[in-house]
Amino acid sequence: xxxAYYKPASLEEALSILDDxxxxxxxxxxxxxxxxxxxxxxxxxxxxxxxxxxxxLRKIREENGRIVIGALSTHTDLSESSLxxxxxxxxxxxxxxxxxxxxxxxGTVGGNIVNxxxxxxxxxxxxxxxxxxxxxxLSGEKQVLLEELYSPLGGSNLxxxxxxxxxxxxxxxxxxxxxxxxxxxxxxKAVALPVLNVAVVIHSEEAKGALTDARIVMGPVALTPxxxxxxxxxxxxxxxxxxxxCRAAGxxxxxxxxxxxxxxxxxxxxxxxARVMVLRALTIAQSxxxxxxxxx
Amino acid sequence: xxxxxxxxxxxxxxxxxxxMPNPSGAFVELLDDATVILLTGCADIGxxxxxxxxxxxxxxxxxxxxxxxxxxxxxGVTPDAGATSAxxxxxxxxxxxxxxxxxxxxxxxxxxxxxxxxxxxxxxxRDYKIFPSFDPKCALPLKNVIRECRRDGLLTLGHGSxxxxxxxxxxxxxxxxxxxxxxxxxxxxxxxxxxxTGEVTVLKIVAAHDVGKAINPKAVEGQIxxxxxxxLGYALMEEVILEKGMILNPGLSxxxxxxxxxxxxxxxxxxxxxxxxxxxxxxxxxxxxxxxxAPAILNAVSNALGIHxxxxxxxxxxxxxxxxxxxxxxxxxxxxLDA
Numbered sequence: 134x135x136x137a138y139y140k141p142a143s144l145e146e147a148l149s150i151l152d153d154x155x156x157x158x159x160x161x162x163x164x165x166x167x168x169x170x171x172x173x174x175x176x177x178x179x180x181x182x183x184x185x186x187x188x189x190l191r192k193i194r195e196e197n198g199r200i201v202i203g204a205l206s207t208h209t210d211l212s213e214s215s216l217x218x219x220x221x222x223x224x225x226x227x228x229x230x231x232x233x234x235x236x237x238x239x240g241t242v243g244g245n246i247v248n249x250x251x252x253x254x255x256x257x258x259x260x261x262x263x264x265x266x267x268x269x270x271l272s273g274e275k276q277v278l279l280e281e282l283y284s285p286l287g288g289s290n291l292x293x294x295x296x297x298x299x300x301x302x303x304x305x306x307x308x309x310x311x312x313x314x315x316x317x318x319x320x321x322k323a324v325a326l327p328v329l330n331v332a333v334v335i336h337s338e339e340a341k342g343a344l345t346d347a348r349i350v351m352g353p354v355a356l357t358p359x360x361x362x363x364x365x366x367x368x369x370x371x372x373x374x375x376x377x378x379c380r381a382a383g384x385x386x387x388x389x390x391x392x393x394x395x396x397x398x399x400x401x402x403x404x405x406x407a408r409v410m411v412l413r414a415l416t417i418a419q420s421x422x423x424x425x426x427x428x429x
Numbered sequence: 430x431x432x433x434x435x436x437x438x439x440x441x442x443x444x445x446x447x448x449m450p451n452p453s454g455a456f457v458e459l460l461d462d463a464t465v466i467l468l469t470g471c472a473d474i475g476x477x478x479x480x481x482x483x484x485x486x487x488x489x490x491x492x493x494x495x496x497x498x499x500x501x502x503x504x505g506v507t508p509d510a511g512a513t514s515a516x517x518x519x520x521x522x523x524x525x526x527x528x529x530x531x532x533x534x535x536x537x538x539x540x541x542x543x544x545x546x547x548x549x550x551x552x553x554x555r556d557y558k559i560f561p562s563f564d565p566k567c568a569l570p571l572k573n574v575i576r577e578c579r580r581d582g583l584l585t586l587g588h589g590s591x592x593x594x595x596x597x598x599x600x601x602x603x604x605x606x607x608x609x610x611x612x613x614x615x616x617x618x619x620x621x622x623x624x625x626t627g628e629v630t631v632l633k634i635v636a637a638h639d640v641g642k643a644i645n646p647k648a649v650e651g652q653i654x655x656x657x658x659x660x661l662g663y664a665l666m667e668e669v670i671l672e673k674g675m676i677l678n679p680g681l682s683x684x685x686x687x688x689x690x691x692x693x694x695x696x697x698x699x700x701x702x703x704x705x706x707x708x709x710x711x712x713x714x715x716x717x718x719x720x721x722x723a724p725a726i727l728n729a730v731s732n733a734l735g736i737h738x739x740x741x742x743x744x745x746x747x748x749x750x751x752x753x754x755x756x757x758x759x760x761x762x763x764x765x766l767d768a
Contacts, residue, residue, distance in 0.1 A: 318626055318745070320666055322690040328745075395670050396683055398746040401761040405749065409625040 140183045144190075144297065147182050148271050151295055154180050159293040161185075162205055165232070165240040166248045190243075190299055193217060201302045204243025208255060209234075211242060220305035222421070223313035223332055227258035230317055233324045243298045246282060249289040251359070252327050252352035258315050260350040260358050261332035264303040270296045280360070287356035311336045312422025314414040318406060320396075327352070328397045329406045333414040335368065337422060344368050349381070349411055354389035354403065361385035364411065373419045382412035430624045433632075434733025438721030439615045443608030444713040445517040445593045452592035453522040454508035457486055457529040459537075459585040463557060463571055465490060465497040467529075470510030471522040472502035476715060477648035478518045482526045484644050485708050489530035491554030491571065508588070516713030517593075519644060520610065523708035524591035532587025536578045541569055544577070594706070610704050612717045613639040616657070618725035619693075622733045624752060627745030629665055629730060631691075637698035638717060642710035646699060653697040653718040660722020662686045668742050 139158075141147040151158050158180035161167050170176040184190065190205040193214045200220060202211070211217055212229035231237050231245070231254050245255045246266065256279075264279040268291060279301065284290050291298060306313055313334040319325040329351065336346040347368035349361040364385035371377040386408035391400045445451050456468040467486050473479040483497040500507060510522045534554060541559040542549040545567065553562045560568035578585060593609035617635040622628070636653050643649045666685045670677040678684040703710025723741060731737050736751045750760040 318628065320744070321685050321688055323688040325685060395672070395677055398744070399761045402746040402749060405753075405761070406626060 135181060136179045138181050138183060140186050142186060144184075144187055144269065144299070147184050147187070147297060148269065150180075150182050151297075152271050154294075156294045158182050160247075160297055162244045163207065163240040164244075165236050166244060166250075184297065195220070195305065196302075198304070199302045200305050201300055202242055203300050204246075204298045205241050208232075208237035208240050208242065208245070211255065212237065221258075221262055221303070221313065222306075223315040223334070223418075224255070224258045224262060227254040227315040227317075227330070227332060230254050230315075230327075230330075242301065246279065246301070247289050247291050247293055247298055249283055249287065249357065250353075251287070251355060251357050252330055253358070254315070254317065254327065254330055257330055257350050257352050257358045258313075258332040259301060259303065260360065261313065261315075261334045261348045262303040262306075263334070263348060264301050266298055267300045267302070268296050269299050274299075283357040285357065306334065306421075309340060309422065309424055310338065312418040312420070314417035314421065316410050316414045316417070318410065326397075329354070329391075329403055329410055331407070331410045331414045333411070333418050335373065335415065335418050335422060337373065340423070341373070343370050343372050344377075345370075347381070349385055349414075351385070351389065351407060351411070353397070354391040354407060359389060361388050361411065363388050368415075373415075373422075378412055378415040378419070381415060382408045385411040432622050432624055432733040434620050434622065434729040434731065436618050436620070436725045436728025436730070436732050437615060438618075438724030438726075438728065439613075440717060440720040441611050441613045442516065442717045442720060444515070444520050444610050444612060445595070445608055446511075446515050448595050448598040448605050448607045450592050450595070451511050451515070451517065451521065452590055453510040453518075453525040454588065454590040455482075455510070455522065455526040455529040456508060456588045457490075457526065457533040457586065459490060459533050459575065461572070461575055461579065463492050463496055463575070465492060465530075467497055467499045467501075467526060468507045469499070469501050469522055469526055470504070470507040471518050472510075472513045474513050476513070476518075476652060477645060478513065478522065481519055481644045481648060482522060485523050485527050486530045488709065489527050489554070490534055491559070492557060508590075516612065516715035516717060518713070518715075519711050520641075520704075520707050520713050521591055521593060523644070523711055524706075525589050527708045528589025528591060529587050530589070532589055533585050535587065536583040536585055537571070537574050540577050540581075540583075541574050544569060544574070609706055610641070610712050612641075612712050612714065613700075614717050614721055616660075616718075616721040616725040618722070618729045620726060620729040620733060622730055622748065623745075624734070625749075627747070627749030627752070629726070629743065629745070629748065631661055631665075631693045631726060631729075633693050633696070634661075634722065634725070635696045635698065636718060636722075637700055638714055639700040639702050639712070640714045641704035641707045641712035642701050643699045644709065644711050649699055649714050650697045652714045654692075654695045656716070656718020656720075657695050657722050658687050658692055659719040661691065661726065663719065663741060664723035664726040664743060666742050666744070 159178045161181045190203040192203040208228040208231045217225040315332045317330040331351045352358045364381040389407045391403040458466045487494045547561045557571040558568040596606040598605035619633040621630045754760045
């Protein structure tokens with residue numbers, strides 16, 4: 134049973150309530166995951182601190198050359214943002230594929246990250262964009278790589294009883310120098326968890342030149358969203374094209390560690406899917422980089 | 430690569446319960462102002478039977494549909510109509526309400542025949558008028574004839590019931606008359622198969638259904654489209670996953686049924702081969718639309734890939750596994766990798 138439900142008017146107030154209850158209170162935003170977890174007793178909390186009134190945490194802006202997204206922005210905000218559609222289309226595509234329209238209207242990008250599900254579409258795309266998270270607590274604020282918020286054993290390193298994720302930022306994909314893609318396969322075409330999702334971002338300094346950087350993230354093939362580091366390594370310095378992409382896709386499939394699932398299919402099937410979908414994502418990212426793609 | 434394929438599925442299906450009596454009853458009263466009260470035990474569970482049965486009564490009595498007030502599925506007041514199952518209500522309760530309406534209008538028919546000096550068999554009811562079928566201009570207003578009946582102390586009410594003509598099946602030979610009538614249908618599906626992921630997208634379904642007579646064509650289309658959606662789910666995704674007798678997917682979040690986005694364009698072709706024992710020629714359409722959909726889709730996938738599939742649901746993994754086997758790459762097996 135909940136003892137109390139607070140709706141603070143400021144971030145400072147929210148942090149001090151969390152502090153007062155010393156671990157017995159935790160943050161709630163959209164609640165699309167947390168309410169179910171509380172109901173199924175997967176998460177315990179005596180007190181909830183509802184931060185949905187902190188309107189300054191709901192924004193999507195370009196500030197000092199970076200895209201800054203407030204943690205309370207909803208999946209719908211991300212999916213409909215013209216800024217993201219132009220400068221990080223893979224992120225708006227990923228956000229638009231989460232759950233149902235109602236879930237997307239309520240669920241927040243911050244919650245998607247803190248809940249730390251290995252296949253959270255929005256988070257997978259943000260990891261491919263090499264995003265940074267701003268985390269505040271009474272002891273101050275820190276910028277951490279989004280990746281570092283994930284515990285290798287699953288779950289989040291952020292402590293929702295003490296800390297609040299306030300914003301996420303990343304460098305926009307600059308025209309003709311970077312391209313991204315998000316692809317996803319599910320058991321049906323809407324309102325279904327992914328069997329596999331893949332987000333990639335590739336960088337190149339000159340047209341048709343060697344790739345300077347590449348990030349490949351997929352889920353759910355491990356306890357956290359999974360970076361295919363060997364595949365990324367192979368791409369760095371390689372010229373983009375079928376040969377390097379096929380090699381990277383093969384490596385990514387090798388690295389992935391999906392488990393047999395009665396719902397998602399056998400590990401062997403999903404390894405094969407990983408290969409096919411990484412290859413597709415890289416191909417789309419390349420055509421976006423070349424400025425020929427459908428931009429997603 | 431994406432491959433397209435086309436497939437057909439055909440079916441015939443008995444209307445009503447198999448080889449056993451399954452009667453339905455109804456009451457109809459025609460009031461002074463031509464309002465009609467219809468009592469039927471038929472449960473409208475969304476398929477539109479309240480509308481279809483009211484249409485049948487309105488047609489029989491020659492009044493507008495809005496005049497028929499339906500009281501249905503209330504065991505306190507309505508007569509037994511049997512279950513809403515077996516695709517039976519339009520055919521069986523449709524006949525029952527039509528007979529009840531026929532009985533209710535009998536005094537009017539007799540009165541009109543006497544006034545018009547014609548035989549009762551020649552009397553027709555339409556647009557609130559009663560007239561000889563050979564001379565529609567010579568018509569009496571319905572309400573006037575009702576008033577004439579009331580003067581004689583005659584009420585216009587009736588009951589009717591219908592039981593399809595079946596005979597119990599012989600226990601040894603299985604012979605008998607299981608159903609009084611049958612529905613027939615053919616569906617055609619067009620699919621696109623992604624040969625690298627095994628995903629199937631159904632692009633179009635054409636569904637031709639012999640319904641005898643479509644009492645309400647829009648409702649028939651609704652039944653056909655709904656059935657196709659169930660059939661598509663049956664073909665491609667619906668599965669109760671059991672482990673040691675426990676259902677692992679007891680909720681709609683993991684027992685997946687098709688969404689709007691999974692459904693293709695459905696072209697319904699209503700075939701009206703009138704059934705002489707049906708109300709205005711009608712039969713049933715409740716279950717038939719879901720029957721040929723899965724075979725049509727599986728045949729379309731087979732047509733696209735040259736592989737015959739015999740297991741439902743046909744998941745992307747089963748398709749990709751069969752493709753790998755065909756190309757000598759080996760099928761997928763569980764547990765052949767570290768977790």
